[in-house]
Amino acid sequence: MKSDFDMQWHIRAHELDSSRCPLDGDQLAAIMARAKTATPSLTHTDLFPQTSGIRPLSSLLPLAAAACLALILSPLFRNLHASTEDQVTHRGLQVYFACNNSCNADNVLDALDAKISRT
Amino acid sequence: MNKDKDTAFAELVERQRTLLWHVCSDYSLSAAWTVEDAMQEVLCVLWNDFDTFQHRSSESTWVYRVATTTMLHLKRRQVNQPQGEMPEHHNPAAEDNENYHHLLQLIDNLPEQDRQIVRAHLDGFSQIEIARIVGCSLPTVTRHLARSKKILRKQYEQTR
Numbered sequence: 490m491k492s493d494f495d496m497q498w499h500i501r502a503h504e505l506d507s508s509r510c511p512l513d514g515d516q517l518a519a520i521m522a523r524a525k526t527a528t529p530s531l532t533h534t535d536l537f538p539q540t541s542g543i544r545p546l547s548s549l550l551p552l553a554a555a556a557c558l559a560l561i562l563s564p565l566f567r568n569l570h571a572s573t574e575d576q577v578t579h580r581g582l583q584v585y586f587a588c589n590n591s592c593n594a595d596n597v598l599d600a601l602d603a604k605i606s607r608t
Numbered sequence: 609m610n611k612d613k614d615t616a617f618a619e620l621v622e623r624q625r626t627l628l629w630h631v632c633s634d635y636s637l638s639a640a641w642t643v644e645d646a647m648q649e650v651l652c653v654l655w656n657d658f659d660t661f662q663h664r665s666s667e668s669t670w671v672y673r674v675a676t677t678t679m680l681h682l683k684r685r686q687v688n689q690p691q692g693e694m695p696e697h698h699n700p701a702a703e704d705n706e707n708y709h710h711l712l713q714l715i716d717n718l719p720e721q722d723r724q725i726v727r728a729h730l731d732g733f734s735q736i737e738i739a740r741i742v743g744c745s746l747p748t749v750t751r752h753l754a755r756s757k758k759i760l761r762k763q764y765e766q767t768r
Contacts, residue, residue: 494764497711498757502730510629512644520644521621524651531681533657 617658621651624671627731631672634727635679637716640686649682650675665740672733673741676724683720707768714763722756729753 491499512520621628632646639646654674661670715726721742728738735749742749 492761492765493707493768494711494761497705497708497764498730500705500708501711501715502732505627505630505731508626508630508633510625512625512629512647516644517621517625518618520648521618521651521655524648525655527648527652529652529656530649531653531678533660535681 613658617655620658620667620671621654624668627668627671628675630731631675631679634712635676635683637712639683641682646679646682650678653678665737669733669737669740672728672731676728676741680720680724710767711760711764714760714767718756718760722752725749725752726756726760 510517628647628650629643632650633643636643636646654671657674661667665673715723715730718726721744724742725738728741729735733741735746735753738749738753739746
């Protein structure tokens with residue numbers, strides 16, 4: 490047996506089938522005429538803000554600019570990376586030699602440079 | 609003014625007049641405006657958007673979407689304005705049915721998106737069409753519809 494809620498729900502679900510527009514042709518035409526000349530209080534964007542779909546090209550400009558900048562600066566970063574790596578390796582060698590030879594790590598650099606220049 | 613557009617628009621309004629009136633009266637529940645005022649506002653938006661209708665959805669879905677969205681915007685503006693009379697529904701089954709009007713009031717008190725989903729469902733739109741009307745995903749429609757009906761049933765039974 491249907492509950493009272495289900496009965497009311499059912500009536501509401503069929504309301505559109507049984508409803509009618511009480512306006513006669515002249516009344517509807519008058520409303521239509523006023524609507525055509527009235528200034529809309531809502532714009533298309535107000536009603537349907539764009540939340541998905543294809544983005545305008547202009548929205549991709551910041552991304553394109555960032556990509557170009559990264560492309561231009563990448564050699565610089567590569568050099569920076571390389572020089573940092575060299576320094577680290579160099580310093581590592583200094584420490585390694587210093588530890589194994591019980592001497593000052595800073596002096597190892599001079600010793601290495603001297604050895605390299607001799608060879 | 610473009611005569612073809614005039615004729616096409618008049619034909620569309622004639623075809624959809626029952627749906628338009630129904631939406632306007634439904635969303636004018638406890639509103640400060642008359643159903644005719646709401647109808648004029650919706651027709652104004654439809655007229656200005658008429659050229660953008662690309663027939664991707666059915667005509668009734670598009671009209672329903674514009675009408676309900678316009679009415680929701682009117683409702684938002686209504687805050688702090690005096691409330692009006694209950695609109696006439698022209699539904700013989702609903703006449704002098706206090707329980708029915710109570711259900712309508714409960715639906716009107718739902719959060720905005722839930723209200724739009726429940727009304728579109730009761731007006732016979734499929735869940736896919738409702739997703740287009742409301743602008744959300746199909747699972748969202750399914751979830752909100754089930755939850756709203758459960759809440760409405762509970763509220764109805766508690767107050768009757």
